[in-house]
Amino acid sequence: MNRFDWLSELLARFQDEHILLYKGSAVVLAPAHTLNVDSEDWASCAAQTKKYRCRFSALWAQQLDDELQLNACYEKQGDYLVLRTKIPLDKPLIHSITPHYANADRPERHCHDMFGIEFKKQPDNRRWSRHKAWQANQYPLRKDFPVAGFNTGLTPPDNDYPFLSVQGSGVYEIPVGPVHAGIIEPGHFRFQAVGEMVLNLEQHLGYVHKGIEKIAEGRDAHRVVKLAARVSGDSCVSHAWASCLAMEKAALCQVPPRAVWLRALMAERERVANHLGDIGAIANDVAFGFFFYQFGRLRETWQRLSQALFGHRLMMDCLVLGGVTQDINQQQIDEILRQIKMLRKEWRELKTVFNENTSLEDRLETTGILSPDYAQRLGCVGYVGRASGQDFDVRRDLAYAPYNKLQVKSPCYNRGDVAARTLVRLNEIQSSLDLIEQICQNLPTGEIQTPWQTPKAGAEGLGFIDGWRGEIVVYVRFAEDNKIDRFFPRDPSWLTWPALEHLIRGNIVPDFPVCNKSVNGSYSGHDL
Amino acid sequence: MLKILTKVIKTGVVTEKFERNADLERFGIEIKTLVDKQFAGSLSIRAVDVGSCNGCELEIHALNNPYYNIERFGVHFVASPRHADALLVTGVVSRHMETALLRVYEATPAPKFIIAMGDCAVNGGEFGVSYASCGAVGNVINVDVAIPRCPPPPLAVMQAILQFLKT
Numbered sequence: 001m002n003r004f005d006w007l008s009e010l011l012a013r014f015q016d017e018h019i020l021l022y023k024g025s026a027v028v029l030a031p032a033h034t035l036n037v038d039s040e041d042w043a044s045c046a047a048q049t050k051k052y053r054c055r056f057s058a059l060w061a062q063q064l065d066d067e068l069q070l071n072a073c074y075e076k077q078g079d080y081l082v083l084r085t086k087i088p089l090d091k092p093l094i095h096s097i098t099p100h101y102a103n104a105d106r107p108e109r110h111c112h113d114m115f116g117i118e119f120k121k122q123p124d125n126r127r128w129s130r131h132k133a134w135q136a137n138q139y140p141l142r143k144d145f146p147v148a149g150f151n152t153g154l155t156p157p158d159n160d161y162p163f164l165s166v167q168g169s170g171v172y173e174i175p176v177g178p179v180h181a182g183i184i185e186p187g188h189f190r191f192q193a194v195g196e197m198v199l200n201l202e203q204h205l206g207y208v209h210k211g212i213e214k215i216a217e218g219r220d221a222h223r224v225v226k227l228a229a230r231v232s233g234d235s236c237v238s239h240a241w242a243s244c245l246a247m248e249k250a251a252l253c254q255v256p257p258r259a260v261w262l263r264a265l266m267a268e269r270e271r272v273a274n275h276l277g278d279i280g281a282i283a284n285d286v287a288f289g290f291f292f293y294q295f296g297r298l299r300e301t302w303q304r305l306s307q308a309l310f311g312h313r314l315m316m317d318c319l320v321l322g323g324v325t326q327d328i329n330q331q332q333i334d335e336i337l338r339q340i341k342m343l344r345k346e347w348r349e350l351k352t353v354f355n356e357n358t359s360l361e362d363r364l365e366t367t368g369i370l371s372p373d374y375a376q377r378l379g380c381v382g383y384v385g386r387a388s389g390q391d392f393d394v395r396r397d398l399a400y401a402p403y404n405k406l407q408v409k410s411p412c413y414n415r416g417d418v419a420a421r422t423l424v425r426l427n428e429i430q431s432s433l434d435l436i437e438q439i440c441q442n443l444p445t446g447e448i449q450t451p452w453q454t455p456k457a458g459a460e461g462l463g464f465i466d467g468w469r470g471e472i473v474v475y476v477r478f479a480e481d482n483k484i485d486r487f488f489p490r491d492p493s494w495l496t497w498p499a500l501e502h503l504i505r506g507n508i509v510p511d512f513p514v515c516n517k518s519v520n521g522s523y524s525g526h527d528l
Numbered sequence: 529m530l531k532i533l534t535k536v537i538k539t540g541v542v543t544e545k546f547e548r549n550a551d552l553e554r555f556g557i558e559i560k561t562l563v564d565k566q567f568a569g570s571l572s573i574r575a576v577d578v579g580s581c582n583g584c585e586l587e588i589h590a591l592n593n594p595y596y597n598i599e600r601f602g603v604h605f606v607a608s609p610r611h612a613d614a615l616l617v618t619g620v621v622s623r624h625m626e627t628a629l630l631r632v633y634e635a636t637p638a639p640k641f642i643i644a645m646g647d648c649a650v651n652g653g654e655f656g657v658s659y660a661s662c663g664a665v666g667n668v669i670n671v672d673v674a675i676p677r678c679p680p681p682p683l684a685v686m687q688a689i690l691q692f693l694k695t
């Protein structure tokens with residue numbers, strides 16, 4: 001299969017629909033292909049890409065002088081297409097693509113709250129990222145909005161978000177959050193239930209909106225990499241990697257092969273650490289403490305080796321522009337391989353317990369089902385998608401370096417229940433261990449960093465990485481003097497949070513924690 | 529069941545490993561004595577994320593893994609501020625969480641103390657003050673103890689609790 005062998009057919013379909021295409025480019029945002037279109041054709045393009053079974057991946061805007069540029073990223077067979085259009089800043093009006101792609105709903109509402117873009121025929125025009133920290137007629141990502149210093153006094157609670165309401169005898173509401181009962185990030189969940197059964201769940205997120213996109217602007221690129229690592233701390237390696245990739249593309253920087261392989265080593269270690277922790281936590285939510293302590297123990301030993309190897313338990317700030325900060329020697333490689341051998345043995349024992357334990361089976365199977373059909377419509381990625389038949393893995397399908405030289409086995413199931421999501425993660429641990437072994441055995445020699453060259457103002461880049469939650473997309477555009485003009489990190493959680501609203505329906509309220517944990521969306525990564 | 533029991537027996541008590549780690553044991557025991565004195569044998573902590581990146585939360589979770597097992601010193605994480613003696617606050621205070629933090633603070637019965645965990649909570653970290661963030665926790669409520677680093681490792685969190693209780 002050749003890269004982009006589908007693109008000419010899609011372009012022909014665009015032409016059949018009389019969609020005017022302007023000069024595109026295969027290099028500006030490589031590996032993605034960019035196409036410029038008229039704003040009037042924005043929604044009809046989406047209708048065509050949808051028909052042609054392209055998956056919606058990301059949507060972002062940016063202000064370029066007195067215009068707003070809108071970007072929509074679609075994916076098919078591991079190839080990415082970015083459609084771009086411009087609308088005037090004083091009349092920012094465009095047709096919504098949500099009628100074609102349900103998962104463009106929240107990204108569009110985010111664009112509205114941050115830029116003031118009006119999306120015509122958007123089925124849900126409620127605010128999303130804005131609570132009460134700024135007014136409805138203020139748009140933080142516009143260039144004339146000050147990054148700080150304009151709010152005074154206490155920010156009132158967001159107590160009038162227009163939730164969907166359900167009526168009928170015996171129906172009641174359960175408001176949960178923003179502060180939850182466990183050690184977990186804040187967000188609000190509004191349940192409508194009858195007896196124990198959940199009729200509907202609505203999420204209201206945005207509580208940990210820290211202005212990441214805005215504060216990155218005007219910051220030095222090196223510091224924005226640090227900021228990227230903190231978009232979602234559990235994914236600090238993969239987010240930093242995606243941002244580095246985007247910036248390195250903009251600067252035409254060639255990262256030494258050894259550094260690229262070390263990045264992958266860290267990313268796989270991050271994946272294993274998170275899966276270990278979450279499998280324990282999922283089990284804990286159904287009162288199976290044995291797994292909680294066993295997997296917690298394994299995660300701790302894993303994190304300790306990360307500390308010994310890279311000087312940080314989460315490997316934060318180990319990626320920098322042009323490479324990585326830490327090299328490893330043969331002795332450390334042996335240690336990594338030794339730990340993998342031990343972990344494999346323990347994994348087999350625990351996997352047998354997982355397979356045979358009837359109480360786990362009882363609680364996890366048929367709980368929180370996300371059908372492959374829904375997963376496809378919502379464009380779910382990562383383990384949420386792969387537990388529901390969406391066989392997509394950026395490492396395998398885009399095959400960015402070094403995965404183009406590695407054998408990526410990506411487990412996929414169709415059942416879509418909590419058990420399937422747990423199983424994907426159990427098996428991903430195995431395939432990550434395989435990958436780490438391959439990396440250790442084939443680690444190229446050479447430098448781990450190359451000097452950074454400041455790109456010229458206006459240079460832009462796009463980075464795609466498969467984080468442990470799934471596909472991460474990062475867009476950057478440079479200003480003068482190595483400063484960042486626009487930073488847009490798209491966490492995979494944008495595509496999996498909506499799945500939770502669907503898969504919880506018809507389940508009992510007490511199963512919500514385990515369903516939530518099995519999806520484990522990032523609040524911070526989503527709220528930005 | 530047999531497999532579980534075998535695994536439990538084979539694993540043994542990993543917490544014991546730290547008997548050789550003088551620091552943790554010493555600090556741990558000190559925590560226990562001090563907690564005993566001030567909070568009658570149990571210190572209830574409510575973790576509140578007001579704008580963290582979730583990195584700090586991961587390390588709070590680690591406190592409950594068998595290696596640190598903070599519960600053995602009478603330190604518990606509770607589900608409501610109403611049950612708490614201390615708040616362990618992570619993250620910069622996002623403006624969207626400002627009122628929530630104040631409400632949690634008010635809901636916590638006195639005597640209470642506030643621990644700011646992580647660079648964000650201590651000094652604003654990489655996020656600082658902006659249209660969306662009030663910055664450090666100290667900008668919103670009084671902080672009694674600060675645990676810097678990003679994120680502070682579990683051992684540092686235990687040590688900090690101890691230091692605070694000493695004063």
Ligand code: SF4
Pocket residue numbers: 230233579580581582583584618619620645646647648649653654677678679680
């Ligand atoms: S201190 Fe570091 S780990 Fe903790 S919330 Fe802030 S950025 Fe995340």
